[in-house]
Amino acid sequence: MKNTTHPAITRTARTATVEQLVEPKQERAVRTRAHILKAAAELFADQGYQRTSIADVAKRVGMTKGAVYFHFKDKDDIAIAVVEANYQRWPALLDEVKDLDLDPLGMIGELLDRTARAFRDDIVVQAATRLQAERSLIKTSLPQPYQGWIDRLTPLLTQAQEAGQVRADVAPDALARVLVSTFFGMQHVSDVLHGRADLSERWAEVRAFALYALAPH
Amino acid sequence: MKNTTHPAITRTARTATVEQLVEPKQERAVRTRAHILKAAAELFADQGYQRTSIADVAKRVGMTKGAVYFHFKDKDDIAIAVVEANYQRWPALLDEVKDLDLDPLGMIGELLDRTARAFRDDIVVQAATRLQAERSLIKTSLPQPYQGWIDRLTPLLTQAQEAGQVRADVAPDALARVLVSTFFGMQHVSDVLHGRADLSERWAEVRAFALYALAPH
Numbered sequence: 001m002k003n004t005t006h007p008a009i010t011r012t013a014r015t016a017t018v019e020q021l022v023e024p025k026q027e028r029a030v031r032t033r034a035h036i037l038k039a040a041a042e043l044f045a046d047q048g049y050q051r052t053s054i055a056d057v058a059k060r061v062g063m064t065k066g067a068v069y070f071h072f073k074d075k076d077d078i079a080i081a082v083v084e085a086n087y088q089r090w091p092a093l094l095d096e097v098k099d100l101d102l103d104p105l106g107m108i109g110e111l112l113d114r115t116a117r118a119f120r121d122d123i124v125v126q127a128a129t130r131l132q133a134e135r136s137l138i139k140t141s142l143p144q145p146y147q148g149w150i151d152r153l154t155p156l157l158t159q160a161q162e163a164g165q166v167r168a169d170v171a172p173d174a175l176a177r178v179l180v181s182t183f184f185g186m187q188h189v190s191d192v193l194h195g196r197a198d199l200s201e202r203w204a205e206v207r208a209f210a211l212y213a214l215a216p217h
Numbered sequence: 218m219k220n221t222t223h224p225a226i227t228r229t230a231r232t233a234t235v236e237q238l239v240e241p242k243q244e245r246a247v248r249t250r251a252h253i254l255k256a257a258a259e260l261f262a263d264q265g266y267q268r269t270s271i272a273d274v275a276k277r278v279g280m281t282k283g284a285v286y287f288h289f290k291d292k293d294d295i296a297i298a299v300v301e302a303n304y305q306r307w308p309a310l311l312d313e314v315k316d317l318d319l320d321p322l323g324m325i326g327e328l329l330d331r332t333a334r335a336f337r338d339d340i341v342v343q344a345a346t347r348l349q350a351e352r353s354l355i356k357t358s359l360p361q362p363y364q365g366w367i368d369r370l371t372p373l374l375t376q377a378q379e380a381g382q383v384r385a386d387v388a389p390d391a392l393a394r395v396l397v398s399t400f401f402g403m404q405h406v407s408d409v410l411h412g413r414a415d416l417s418e419r420w421a422e423v424r425a426f427a428l429y430a431l432a433p434h
Contacts, residue, residue, distance in 0.1 A: 048354070050354055132409075133350045133351075134351065136268075136351070137265070137267055137354075144410070146410060147410065170425070174422045177406070177422060180402075181403040181423060182395075182399045182402055182403075182423075184406060185400070185402025185405065186399075188398075189363050189397060189401060192363065202398070209392070209395045209430050212430050213426050217434040
């Protein structure tokens with residue numbers, strides 16, 4: 001579009017210029033915050049809440065402690081941000097899977113497959129899971145785990161029952177609770193026994209078992 | 218039996234007298250140790266490893282710290298004793314269940330039913346489970362969890378497959394791993410969301426799901 005003297009366009013252009021002046025600083029702050037969060041997640045996942053200090057986090061990102069404190073109030077504040085970043089992943093993941101236009105049972109399988117990969121590969125998920133296990137050490141209370149997953153799976157299981165893909169003689173919320181427990185136990189045992197190195201194989205076993213148990217026979 | 222002057226009996230009687238002199242002190246020591254262990258388990262289960270001190274344990278049993286140190290080297294030593302007491306329960310439980318003369322699948326069900334009750338009611342089991350979750354805080358390494366359960370269930374599942382009670386198209390050790398993961402996840406989610414108040418209902422759900430998934434269709 002050619003530049004004209006039309007007042008609306010002039011106003012837009014002027015706003016854009018202001019944003020261009022302001023945004024890089026905000027963007028940098030957002031990037032720095034994400035950078036700190038990732039470093040903290042690596043430390044929390046690797047050595048736990050107790051042994052990780054703000055000084056460790058600062059050292060890992062090559063910043064001063066003061067610079068870290070500019071973004072986070074204290075260690076608890078970082079821990080909560082990591083756990084929240086974890087919980088923000090799942091609704092986004094569900095939206096992605098919904099876009100694939102699968103049948104209800106296919107969606108459940110795909111959602112859990114992607115979740116298993118996240119537990120294997122995503123440091124924020126791993127850190128948040130460890131922080132949840134160590135939640136008694138953290139003064140500020142963490143968001144409640146598991147219930148969000150149960151609430152996300154229940155309507156999908158209801159749809160799968162309506163489509164005749166899942167046995168209809170067990171309530172969908174009961175099936176959702178069992179799936180969430182089974183998934184969590186699987187990744188936890190894999191973590192404790194093998195540092196999650198065998199997570200893909202263990203998920204394949206649990207997946208086959210669960211699909212067999214969900215099928216109407 | 219009447220008392221006679223038969224030398225063998227005299228010797229037995231003399232030995233018994235020595236034991237009577239020695240045993241009460243040993244028995245008292247054993248009882249005191251068990252008493253300390255139980256108090257420590259209550260504290261570990263309730264407030265975790267970090268917030269429990271030897272002083273707390275001593276106060277709870279009405280002893281001096283010195284008296285507690287007579288039985289345990291340090292806090293780690295008590296924590297390990299609690300975890301070991303937990304692991305000693307399961308082979309004994311398996312022996313009890315074997316004495317019931319059930320069929321293989323019946324034995325698996327009964328074993329897990331009793332284990333679920335122990336997770337609900339037994340403070341040593343609850344404490345050991347929490348200590349395992351907090352194991353990164355404990356300097357001395359704890360006995361490895363889960364594998365013993367997988368190893369106990371695998372031969373029972375093999376027998377159940379041979380008896381045609383369990384589907385034979387999945388390896389028994391894979392089924393054992395899935396059962397252990399599922400059981401652990403169930404009790405953990407129940408603990409985090411409801412302090413294990415709903416453990417009986419949650420176990421009933423998981424039990425029905427697992428039996429359905431084990432059955433040949």
